[in-house]
Amino acid sequence: MDRSAGWTLLALGALGALGALGACGGAGSGSVQASASDVAGPAGTQLDHGGPVIASARAVPIWWGDPAAFGDAVSEVERLLGALDGSPWLATLDPYLRGAKARVTFGGSLFLAGGPSAPQPGISEVVGAICQAVTAAGGAPDPGAVYLLFTDTPPADRWGWHGYGDCRGTRLGVAWIAGVSYAAACSAASPRAHGAVQVAAHELVETMTNPFVPDAWIAANGREVADACPLACQQVGPGPAFTLPTLWSNAQGRCVQP
Numbered sequence: 001m002d003r004s005a006g007w008t009l010l011a012l013g014a015l016g017a018l019g020a021l022g023a024c025g026g027a028g029s030g031s032v033q034a035s036a037s038d039v040a041g042p043a044g045t046q047l048d049h050g051g052p053v054i055a056s057a058r059a060v061p062i063w064w065g066d067p068a069a070f071g072d073a074v075s076e077v078e079r080l081l082g083a084l085d086g087s088p089w090l091a092t093l094d095p096y097l098r099g100a101k102a103r104v105t106f107g108g109s110l111f112l113a114g115g116p117s118a119p120q121p122g123i124s125e126v127v128g129a130i131c132q133a134v135t136a137a138g139g140a141p142d143p144g145a146v147y148l149l150f151t152d153t154p155p156a157d158r159w160g161w162h163g164y165g166d167c168r169g170t171r172l173g174v175a176w177i178a179g180v181s182y183a184a185a186c187s188a189a190s191p192r193a194h195g196a197v198q199v200a201a202h203e204l205v206e207t208m209t210n211p212f213v214p215d216a217w218i219a220a221n222g223r224e225v226a227d228a229c230p231l232a233c234q235q236v237g238p239g240p241a242f243t244l245p246t247l248w249s250n251a252q253g254r255c256v257q258p
Contacts, residue, residue: 051215083237127165187240
């Protein structure tokens with residue numbers, strides 16, 4: 001199989017107050033397989049397929065479009081990524097990291113002018129934009145980073161997805177996040193910021209545990225650690241709480257909130 005590109009998808013679903021998100025399906029060679037949103041229930045027992053994980057991730061948000069369009073989503077995502085390391089929420093990933101502890105450092109935001117050719121870009125366009133932004137910033141692609149590409153385009157049938165691709169000969173774990181607005185009472189942040197935070201957190205943890213889908217941790221039904229787990233207001237670091245997904249625990253057999 002050509003492993004130069006792959007992705008899983010976060011489906012757009014109706015949400016009640018802090019309800020359950022839609023789910024993901026796996027794909028290879030840039031094509032989408034059957035969506036796991038057809039499977040009832042949350043993530044389910046995660047199975048280790050032996051592929052690499054990213055235990056210590058440098059999270060790099062990239063904002064593709066007019067910076068003004070993202071509003072307070074930029075500062076809220078940066079606040080989250082700066083506070084995750086050492087949090088009980090992030091520690092939920094520890095059992096999936098083969099003896100390592102989950103670590104996240106904030107790698108700084110990058111901004112890229114323009115935007116995607118369609119509201120829901122494909123893996124090649126996303127990897128290309130990420131590579132362009134990294135190169136324009138004078139950096140080298142980092143295989144230990146998770147690149148989170150935000151667009152100001154409204155979601156179609158997907159809120160976001162994660163996958164992988166090659167930039168200048170380096171394989172990267174990447175994610176795309178649509179311009180999701182989601183009202184929540186966790187803080188005074190805007191609905192746009194709540195949407196960006198919860199989708200970015202979802203894709204970040206799934207990229208860490210299953211970066212080169214479906215090679216590492218994924219359930220038999222195709223779902224990953226955050227899929228269809230309820231959202232909750234969670235305190236991560238100082239300041240107001242964040243709207244974050246609860247995460248699947250194999251030990252407890254359910255989605256857990258620390």
